[in-house]
Amino acid sequence: xxxxxxxxxxxxxxxxxxxxxxxxxxxxxxxxxxxxxxxxxxxxxxxxxxxxxxxxxxxxxxxxxxxxxxxxxxxxxxxxxxxxxxxxxxxxxxxxxxxxxxxxxxxxxxxxxxxxxxxxxxxxxxxxxxxxxxxxxxxxxxx
Numbered sequence: 001x002x003x004x005x006x007x008x009x010x011x012x013x014x015x016x017x018x019x020x021x022x023x024x025x026x027x028x029x030x031x032x033x034x035x036x037x038x039x040x041x042x043x044x045x046x047x048x049x050x051x052x053x054x055x056x057x058x059x060x061x062x063x064x065x066x067x068x069x070x071x072x073x074x075x076x077x078x079x080x081x082x083x084x085x086x087x088x089x090x091x092x093x094x095x096x097x098x099x100x101x102x103x104x105x106x107x108x109x110x111x112x113x114x115x116x117x118x119x120x121x122x123x124x125x126x127x128x129x130x131x132x133x134x135x136x137x138x139x140x141x142x143x
Contacts, residue, residue: 005138007130010106012142017062025055065143070102077101077112085113095120103129108137 013019032051036044078101081093093116096104100119103126107115111134119129 004136005106005140006136007106007133010130010136010139014062014143017058021058022062025051025058029055062143069143070098073105074098074101077104080109080112081116084109085116089113089117092117092120099126100124100129102126105139106130106137107133108135111135 029048029051032044032047036048077096078093081096081104082090085093096116096119100116103124104112104116104119107129115129115132118124118132124132
């Protein structure tokens with residue numbers, strides 16, 4: 001794991017998911033389908049359904065974990081802004097979208113309030129917010 005992060009180097013791969021579960025579930029579906037079409041039977045077509053079921057379960061599990069992570073980030077960033085933003089900005093924290101709050105998680109404490117205001121005023125999205133971060137606050141706990 002790198003000790004530094006920035007916009008260009010912050011994406012995270014989860015090796016068990018990205019290099020094992022995802023590719024093998026796709027290969028399993030393809031091989032099951034090929035076998036079923038070469039040897040048609042009700043059993044073999046049911047195997048396709050089971051293979052698809054397993055692949056969907058793998059991907060839904062990943063998506064659920066990412067969604068929970070996004071909810072936690074949203075809460076963390078609202079709390080951080082309540083603590084760090086000036087009083088005249090406090091009322092606007094609720095206007096930030098989930099996408100904007102998630103983008104703000106990489107902003108340092110010194111710049112997060114100003115960047116949040118800029119995000120609202122200029123309607124910045126997650127990518128634009130991350131690109132605007134000057135002092136990157138790494139997040140090594142992401143799923």
